[in-house]
Amino acid sequence: MRGVRAATALPVAVAAVLTLVVTTGIAHSGQPASPVAADAGSPAPPSNSQAEPVRPGAVIAPSAARAEQEAAVAEVYAAWKAAFVRDDCRDDWYQVYSPDAYEPYVAEGQGYGLVITAQMADVDPDAQEIFDGILRYVLDHPSALDPDLMAGAQDLSCNTTGGQDSATDGDMDIAYGLLLADAAWGSAGAVDYHALAVTRINAIKRSEVHPETNLMELGDWAHPEWTPQLYWGSRTSDWMLDHFRVFGAATGDADWDTIRLAHQDLIETLQDDYAPDTGLLPDFVQDTGTNPRPAQGQFLESETDGYFSWNACRTPWRIGVDALNSGDPRSVAAAQRLDDWIQESTGGDPDQIGTGYRLDGTRYGTGSDAAFFAPFAVAALSDPDSQEWLDALWAKILATDVDPQRYYAASIQLQVMLIVSGTGLTL
Structure with a gap:
């Protein structure tokens, strides 16, 4: 979950922005097309999130009454919100606090915060105020390599620490959160959320998509001369297929279809060749230009870089939400491989889900998270035979209290609840 990027012989100015300590999914967004006013709060158009969401891949839902699901969310x-x-x-800033990350404020957390608060637009009367405060924080901490992306981490005084470069998933969630904000509040008020989203999406493509493989890079710092091995690496939890679809729709850029298909191809290859019995993906993939395969230990973060560990644990969510929202048969198939294996390996008991697996399904992590x-x-959600299993998972999620020292787990738990319950917006 935490790691230090290996030192590289670089010019001093470049090396200064490449010393960022990498954590579980750090990434960011940068300078605005127009600054966010500190008093942004002009009346917004009514939210459209009351409309029933269209989810082509949804074949089941929790058995609990919808009112009970919404109350739980x-x-x-x-x-x-109280904890983080x-x-x-x-x-004029809000920040999402991450006590279990390597710094108290990380860009991943700000991306989560934007997505969550926009999704809660119809529930929390303060949601837009908080969203805009997080957004101002994001805009005031740009990456030194691409100012339309965000610097990776800040200390308790909100000063950027270590390097000032980006990592990919936070950037993607920041852009996605801006599109959710446009859907919730519109872009005719003090903040043009849509324009800011397009700026960030274009920066992600420019600085975080590999020009040859069309796979997501680890951040804007990945460079063939500065970090040659890592330049040909990718983090599977950054493979947000649904985000790629939404980015293409928002920009009219068909390249996002090419990018999505490259990731779907590699998901299929990894599941077939390295995890045929489980469908599990590794935290990181190396040698993406020649022979893509699970990363060796200490590729970027730890000895478990090639295992289903603290990064890849998000992939059932990221693949599953694309299956849910698009109904794409490839995403449905990839999600169902994971779903079939986890049910069989646990005997249908969510308490038996571990905190780390080798790709053959051997559990090495103890405890539950x-x-x-x-x-x-x-x-x-896309498996018609999984109703009992889904209800058991939902019950376990509801029985899990938010631990104020575990921002990562709580943020994932809440976003999963939003998706599974159908609360908020679907883009």
């Missing part, structure tokens, strides 16, 4: 959101949303650095068990609920 609101309760977990309130606990998440802060405004103690500057009056929402970062691992909650994402499997999204993978279950």
Whole structure:
């Protein structure tokens, strides 16, 4: 979950921005097309999130009454907000606090915060104020390599620490969150959310998509001369197929279809060749230009870089939500492989889901964590035979309290609840 990028002989100015300590999915967004006003709060058009979401791949849902599901989401959101949303650095900022990351504020967390608060637009009357405060924080901490992306981490004083470069998944969630905000509040007010989203999407393509493989890079710092091995690496939890579809629709850029298909091809290859009995993906993939395969230990973060560990634990969610929202048969098949294996390996008992697996399904992590068990609920939604399993997972999620020292698990748990319950917006 935490790691240090290997030192590389670089010019001093470049090396200064490549010393960022990498954590579980750090990534960011950068300078605005127009600045966000500190008093942004002009009346917004009514949210369209009351419309029934269209989810072509949804074949089951939790058996609990919808009102009960919505109440559960609101309760977990309130606990998440109380534990992790802060405004103690500057009056016009909000930040998502990450006590279990390597720095107290990471871009991944700000991306999660934007997605969550936009999704709660119809529930929390303060959602837009918090969203805009997080957005101002994001815009005020740009990457030094691409100012339309965000620097990776800040200390308790909200000063950027280590390097000032990006990592990919936070950037993607920041852009996605801006599109959710446009859907929730419109872009005719003080902030043009849609324009900011397009700026970030274009920056992601420019600086975080490999020009030859069309796979997501680890960040804007991945470079053939500076970090040659890592330049040909990718993090599977950055393979957000549904985001790629939404980015293409928002920009009219057909390249996002090419990017999505490259990731779907590699998901299929990895499942077939390296995890035929489980469908599990590794945290990282190396040698993407020649022979893509699970990364060796210490490729970027730890000895488990080639295992289903603290990054890849998100892949059942990321693949599952594309299956849910698009109905794409390839995503449905990939999600169902994961769903079939986890049910069989646990005997249908979510308490048996571990916190780390080798790709053959051998469990090496002890204990239970929402970062691992909650994402499997999204993978279950497209499987008509998984109703009992989904209900068991939902019950376990509801029985899991928000731990104020575990931002990562709580943020994943809440986002899964939003998806599974159908609360909020579907783009």
